Amino acid sequence: xxxxxxxxxxxxxxxxxxxxxxxxxxxxxxxxxxxxxxxxxxxxxxxxxxxxxxxxxxxxxxxxxxxxxxxxxxxxxxxxxxxxxxxxxxxxxxxxxxxxxxxxxxxxxxxxxxxxxxxxxxxxxxxxxxxxxxxxxxxxxxxxxxxxxxxxxxxxxxxxxxxxxxxxxxxxxxxxxxxxxxxxxxxxxxxxxxxxxxxxxxxxxxxxxxxxxxxxxxxxxxxxxxxxxxxxxxxxxxxxxxxxxxxxxxxxxxxxxxxxxxxxxxxxxxxxxxxxxxxxxxxxxxxxxxxxxxxxxxxxxxxxxxxxxxxxxxxxxxxxxxxxxxxxxxxxxxxxxxxxxxxxxxxxxxxxxxxxxxxxxxxxxxxxxxxxxxx
Amino acid sequence: xxxxxxxxxxxxxxxxxxxxxxxxxxxxxxxxxxxxxxxxxxxxxxxxxxxxxxxxxxxxxxxxxxxxxxxxxxxxxxxxxxxxxxxxxxxxxxxxxxxxxxxxxxxxxxxxxxxxxxxxxxxxxxx
Numbered sequence: 001x002x003x004x005x006x007x008x009x010x011x012x013x014x015x016x017x018x019x020x021x022x023x024x025x026x027x028x029x030x031x032x033x034x035x036x037x038x039x040x041x042x043x044x045x046x047x048x049x050x051x052x053x054x055x056x057x058x059x060x061x062x063x064x065x066x067x068x069x070x071x072x073x074x075x076x077x078x079x080x081x082x083x084x085x086x087x088x089x090x091x092x093x094x095x096x097x098x099x100x101x102x103x104x105x106x107x108x109x110x111x112x113x114x115x116x117x118x119x120x121x122x123x124x125x126x127x128x129x130x131x132x133x134x135x136x137x138x139x140x141x142x143x144x145x146x147x148x149x150x151x152x153x154x155x156x157x158x159x160x161x162x163x164x165x166x167x168x169x170x171x172x173x174x175x176x177x178x179x180x181x182x183x184x185x186x187x188x189x190x191x192x193x194x195x196x197x198x199x200x201x202x203x204x205x206x207x208x209x210x211x212x213x214x215x216x217x218x219x220x221x222x223x224x225x226x227x228x229x230x231x232x233x234x235x236x237x238x239x240x241x242x243x244x245x246x247x248x249x250x251x252x253x254x255x256x257x258x259x260x261x262x263x264x265x266x267x268x269x270x271x272x273x274x275x276x277x278x279x280x281x282x283x284x285x286x287x288x289x290x291x292x293x294x295x296x297x298x299x300x301x302x303x304x305x306x307x308x309x310x311x312x313x314x315x316x317x318x319x320x321x322x323x324x325x326x327x328x329x330x331x332x333x334x335x336x337x338x339x340x341x342x343x344x345x346x347x348x349x350x351x352x353x354x355x356x357x358x359x360x361x362x363x364x365x366x367x368x369x370x371x372x373x374x375x
Numbered sequence: 376x377x378x379x380x381x382x383x384x385x386x387x388x389x390x391x392x393x394x395x396x397x398x399x400x401x402x403x404x405x406x407x408x409x410x411x412x413x414x415x416x417x418x419x420x421x422x423x424x425x426x427x428x429x430x431x432x433x434x435x436x437x438x439x440x441x442x443x444x445x446x447x448x449x450x451x452x453x454x455x456x457x458x459x460x461x462x463x464x465x466x467x468x469x470x471x472x473x474x475x476x477x478x479x480x481x482x483x484x485x486x487x488x489x490x491x492x493x494x495x496x497x498x499x500x501x502x
Contacts, residue, residue, distance in 0.1 A: 016410075031411050032411045032436040033436060228436055296413065296434035296439065318436065320413070
């Protein structure tokens with residue numbers, strides 16, 4: 001089992017640990033909903049070092065990335081990042097990734113924990129297939145610790161840590177800052193839908209910075225947050241989780257993520273299959289749904305339209321902010337229209353569900369939180 | 376966190392007996408293992424239930440788990456407050472988080488359930 005550099009710190013905070021993709025990670029500290037609320041209302045600090053961090057550098061880093069990822073990496077300026085996917089030749093998703101351009105020929109590819117080794121292997125393989133010598137591919141996952149500081153107070157807290165203003169750091173931008181006498185990469189990215197940052201730190205500095213953030217954050221209501229809160233936050237935003245909405249057998253077209261596929265950038269792995277599917281139309285589509293009666297949908301449950309099975313739930317939970325069951329599901333395209341009524345089979349009970357367009361949660365609805373969840 | 380005046384079932388439900396009536400709920404251990412409880416499907420009032428039978432579901436932010444009745448009988452009433460405040464199951468599992476009251480069909484069944492000491496020993500095997 002892999003442990004992050006902060007393993008002992010999590011234990012000291014009495015986190016409930018869980019095995020996630022071969023890593024022992026905090027599932028929760030004070031409680032999933034408590035941590036969730038901290039992130040929506042104030043700030044939460046996550047150890048996300050289980051994610052894979054792959055450095056690609058050199059003259060041919062960009063051409064390789066253009067070949068293996070679906071988005072157009074040539075549009076990234078230095079200090080900019082975007083969401084992208086790595087597809088197989090059938091258009092199935094090998095991984096969904098965040099790509100950061102750190103320098104002129106220097107990129108950081110942030111991949112899912114469960115796919116790190118697979119993607120490293122795939123990059124090496126594709127580099128050989130395309131005969132690209134002029135780049136280095138390094139798995140730096142174990143040398144870099146990755147934190148996510150998320151929530152409306154995240155900027156204030158981080159500015160106190162760095163001693164510099166972060167106002168100029170726009171969405172999906174990243175820059176190096178000096179923290180505690182060392183250099184850290186700070187990116188305005190995240191997985192919660194809130195204002196937030198991710199910090200890429202030298203592993204030997206991580207414990208110090210983790211502790212300092214918790215210390216500074218105390219006055220602002222910052223709480224350490226685990227994978228439970230992270231999953232709830234991402235689901236409310238309709239963000240994908242690899243292994244649920246995305247697999248080697250599902251495509252970005254089916255997932256409704258055509259915006260990350262740059263068909264006009266030149267050839268790339270999966271381009272032909274994806275183009276074909278786009279033209280013909282997929283045989284299933286990802287939808288968001290809200291339950292109209294009380295209940296909690298879960299992965300694997302059957303979705304029905306007028307009593308006839310039409311698809312399957314990929315993620316589901318209870319939204320604290322909406323006070324109802326929400327989920328994502330693949331269904332036949334004919335049943336994927338927003339506003340349509342479907343049913344979810346929850347252990348034999350067919351609960352009515354409404355097809356909605358994610359995100360389930362929008363900032364303007366924030367006020368509901370106080371009414372809905374306090375006892 | 377294991378009150379002495381209750382009896383316990385292996386699925387972590389508790390029973391408080393008064394005459395021929397029993398109140399049931401889930402133990403502190405159960406609520407802690409489940410994490411934040413967000414929804415409970417309560418048994419139906421008037422239903423006849425048999426010890427060990429599934430009578431409802433408890434949903435937490437982590438998972439779904441089934442609710443079993445430790446005793447046989449008829450459901451007299453349920454704690455409707457849990458519909459709007461399922462968190463009571465976490466906050467006060469032996470008090471305001473009670474789940475249902477059952478008219479016992481066979482009061483001697485209770486003797487087969489664990490005492491607090493036995494349950495505490497049983498918990499040692501669960502972690």
